[in-house]
Amino acid sequence: MSDNVLKIADHGTVRVIAIDRPDKLNALNASTLEALHRAFDQTAADAAVRVVVLTGSGPKAFVAGADIAEMADLTPMEARDFSLRGQRMMRRVERMPKPVIAMVNGFALGGGLELAMCCHLRIAADTARLGQPEINLGLIPGFGGTQRLLRLAGRAATLELCLTGAPIDANRALQLGVVNRVIPAAELEAETMQLANQLASSAPHALRSMLDCVNIGGECGIEEGLEYESAQFGLVFATQDMREGTRAFLEKRKPAFAGH
Ligand code: COA
Numbered sequence: 330m331s332d333n334v335l336k337i338a339d340h341g342t343v344r345v346i347a348i349d350r351p352d353k354l355n356a357l358n359a360s361t362l363e364a365l366h367r368a369f370d371q372t373a374a375d376a377a378v379r380v381v382v383l384t385g386s387g388p389k390a391f392v393a394g395a396d397i398a399e400m401a402d403l404t405p406m407e408a409r410d411f412s413l414r415g416q417r418m419m420r421r422v423e424r425m426p427k428p429v430i431a432m433v434n435g436f437a438l439g440g441g442l443e444l445a446m447c448c449h450l451r452i453a454a455d456t457a458r459l460g461q462p463e464i465n466l467g468l469i470p471g472f473g474g475t476q477r478l479l480r481l482a483g484r485a486a487t488l489e490l491c492l493t494g495a496p497i498d499a500n501r502a503l504q505l506g507v508v509n510r511v512i513p514a515a516e517l518e519a520e521t522m523q524l525a526n527q528l529a530s531s532a533p534h535a536l537r538s539m540l541d542c543v544n545i546g547g548e549c550g551i552e553e554g555l556e557y558e559s560a561q562f563g564l565v566f567a568t569q570d571m572r573e574g575t576r577a578f579l580e581k582r583k584p585a586f587a588g589h
Contacts, residue, residue: 351389354389354390355390355392363414379529384434427537428525437459454513542557
């Protein structure tokens with residue numbers, strides 16, 4: 330399966346979506362934003378896919394940002410629409426009902442870091458460089474960067490990255506909580522697929538409830554969040570996987586989650 334700006338391949342129940350503009354360091358132009366939105370819509374609805382890995386083609390970049398060539402001559406109204414289009418796509422990724430892992434294989438700058446931040450987990454190569462360099466173009470982040478970085482890494486790190494525009498290396502990103510793991514570049518794919526397969530063998534309804542709880546909880550007060558968690562906790566008791574998981578523990582065997 331492929332789109333002209335994406336490469337999409339299924340490995341069992343893990344779908345790998347690669348942004349495929351390596352000669353432009355996978356910069357996000359309008360058609361790439363559209364293709365990604367379409368791909369995530371289809372993937373959300375496809376019960377055969379349990380986990381998504383999002384990455385960039387080529388050895389250099391995850392995504393080096395929004396496409397500067399395409400942005401340069403936009404009118405203010407067109408720029409607002411471009412920002413909204415990117416934000417909607419990234420919200421789609423964030424609200425996916427199955428885990429999405431960003432495999433950050435190189436530069437994740439501007440829209441690239443914004444895209445990585447809307448994924449549920451971020452695994453970075455030790456060679457990756459991450460940042461919000463928009464200030465160097467006289468711009469600000471427009472795909473949610475100021476908001477998601479603030480929630481992920483706090484005010485001090487957000488202001489440092491956004492105000493200076495200076496990229497950070499993967500280990501600093503790990504210290505700041507911007508990425509979950511740093512892996513030697515040569516092992517990035519194998520380690521990421523191992524994590525993806527581990528999640529793919531878990532109970533998908535429980536994973537979905539967990540994603541919903543964390544998404545909703547990050548955006549509401551503690552009382553509503555706790556109430557939502559209780560409702561989701563009750564809901565997973567309707568699944569066969571919950572019965573299987575608890576029974577397998579009591580019978581001292583490995584559970585086999587069928588996704589029901
Ligand atoms: N938008 C459009 N094209 C981009 C791009 C972007 N965000 N980032 C890289 N490219 C293109 C370059 O223009 C170049 O195209 P060309 O070969 O047709 O000239 C190609 O990708 C390779 O990039 P290049 O700059 O030659 O690679 P490099 O290794 O010297 O530098 C970076 C890599 C990431 C440091 C540099 O490309 C860069 O600073 N990119 C912009 C990052 C940015 O500001 N992102 C935020 C945008 S809002």
